[in-house]
Amino acid sequence: MIGQAVLPTPELVFEPLLPELVLVVFAMAGLLYEALAKRTEAVVHLSIGLVGVVLAGGTSLWLWDWDGPATVLGDAVSADRFAVLARLLLLVVAALGLLLGHQYFARSGDEQRGEFTPLLLFATSGMTLIVASADLILTFLALEILSLALYVLTGLTGRRAANEAAMKYFLLGAFSSAFFLYGVAMAYGATGTTKIAAMALALTGTGEAQALAVLGFALLAVGFAFKVSAAPFHMWTPDVYQGAPTPITAFMSAATKVAAFGALIRVLDVAFQALAWDWAPVVWGLAAASVVIGSILAIAQTNVKRMLAYSSIAHAGFILTGLTAAGSAGIRAAMFYLVAYAAMTVGAFGTVMVVSGRGEKRTRIGDYTGLARTNPIAAALMTLFLLSLAGIPPTAGFIAKVNVFSAAIDAGYWVLALIGVVTSVAAAFFYLRVIVLMYMQEPEPAAPSLTEKVGIGAENSATAILAIPAAATLLLGVFPGVIVGIIRDASVLRW
Amino acid sequence: MTAQEYAFAVIAAVGSISAIAVVTARNVVHAALYLVVALLSVGATFLLLGAEFAGWVQILIYVGAIVILFLFGLMLTKAPIGRDTLDNTHRWVGLLVAAGVFAGLAFLIQDAFPLDAEPFEVFHGSTSVVGESMFRDFVLPFEAISFLLLAALIGAIVLARKDEGN
């Protein structure tokens, strides 16, 4: 081997990866601060996290006008506007998660967990990487990075419920990762590549049935369905969303969906676009199962976090409904839904965090009885988010639902749209039940008012954070046009 | 049959039998030891296929580390180590699913790569070939692995701490 010529250096264009690099650097900084500082301050952790997220957002924005190659770094990373928009959404959710988590740990009486910020940045970097990934190997690695960070975040407080949730999430998540990896192997066997663009080329024009590719897609779909918590791979969701600390539930319910759907869209609409007739029924079935199971089981819940978890399963189904339409029509509907869903789910779980108080004692639906008297602001916020989740105008949820249903109908899947409409009406019941409890009933005499419990300052700053998702939910509901143009530009995948 | 095919027959038989023994063993430690044999035969199959690096990684990581962690796990938990502790009522469902998956995969793979097809150009996966590919074509995934390992390490430490919340 000695004396062999040095091979030429591969061409490296790393600008499209800048957001992830920034996040990784700041995650390292937070980790080293936690390890090396004698006494760590929660405010320093929060600042490290927020500065990292804002800088990553800035570099993402700069990439909006990127006119270099479509894929860089050995065709591993896509540089398109779809990736930029998904990243920005993820980073906003991450910032909200950091702020809510800071409030939560400051008041919960738990020991300040210095690992919260670095782990959340780890998860975010995995998520922003996965929406830009153009190579299934990298998609898998990003999926593992975000999953590992989320398992640990779930068990961060060390409470019994949190530990149990983390354990369940880990076991089932590892199982689904195995499916995903097997799917990558099968897709590689069928096409001889793991690059998404090359895979699309290899599958185009092959007239005969591609049994192996279809099997690969099916296994990949299992992995994705688990991550977006689509039925019948949703079993972990209620336990994990209930057991995890509420700000972390808020973060992961929104961000994991955005990330996994971002990656799924690239797999559906680029890698397997030639097999659209084969994957459409799979997406159809997942969507129908999710809306029905999520909506029906939510009715029976007595815990708010659990109810919102089932609602999140139903919303995964609505997004999948939009994705039955191949190409940019489906992407537009799904992207709008993801933006709206991120705003309303972060808001809803954030309000749950405000109401639940120290040690998450007040998370039963009964605890919301008469909330309008004891905490009118939290009740108003909760009402807004629940109306949006139910899809009632003039909220973002309504426009989002109209978009996905019309995309499905245009693609010829009107039965699925009909199922979606019927289950939406049924689902409105359990959202409205909470609103009725909050406004129409007197509080239980024993229930202490919230302000006594956590102090006015903590409550006000947590509520101030929730103004952001609340504003987004209303704005997107009343003036959806502000974002339609952006989403249209972002709905074209470059490859 | 050639020498390679004989070798494959022997390795496949040993691997399948020990894999079945893993799930039927009554003693969980025995199951772990059968797993060593099963994983060794997978490694040997990789070697037979010319995937030298993958074969040795399989042996070093899985046999050398993962199974050891299994045994550690058995000692760390209160799980009883002994006879008759591994039975569970879902075993027939599991058998059915396993048989179904096997039949499906066997059909699909022989459908995709029929015996009378053109033989493949076999890629000899020696360590240097793997190295060139990994460090030139897969630069980013390689660095992502490092980040993944970092996340795993932090996670292991954070979760191993005493639970103070209760």
Next chain:
Amino acid sequence: MGPHGSLVSVVAVGLSDYLPILLMAVLAIVFAVASLGASALLRPRRPNRPKLSAYESGNDPVRLPGGERFSVKFYVVAMLFIIFDIETIFLFPWAVTFRQLGLFGLIEMAIFIALVFVAYVYIWKKGGLDWSATPPELMDDEDSDEPAAAGEVSLGAR
């Protein structure tokens, strides 16, 4: 040769290196089976209790009292071992090709190592590598006064 002739001959190029290893393995198995078999046939058979007990380096073999577990420190060490083991695996292909890869490969590997080094610093500072003293963050549940609390280690599956 049949239709697979070309397939097998290509594979065989890489495999001939393994012939000595195969011979060695066969020899080892034959020797072990032969010597154990021979001793089983030839030895006198007079068992007593000390002879039948398991050999534990001269210590009395003791069974852990029911339900008692090993310290979680073992788990941390095992986890660290696996992760650094995986990291080491990636050094092999790099070491074999680093002359062809040149400076580029060196930088790649430096970044790779640097990332894991950050984790190493973190673990060190958090006491993950301390064995004797009770580390600040990692608990030693063997000496715990409360048996109930000792059962609550995060990864202790129930």
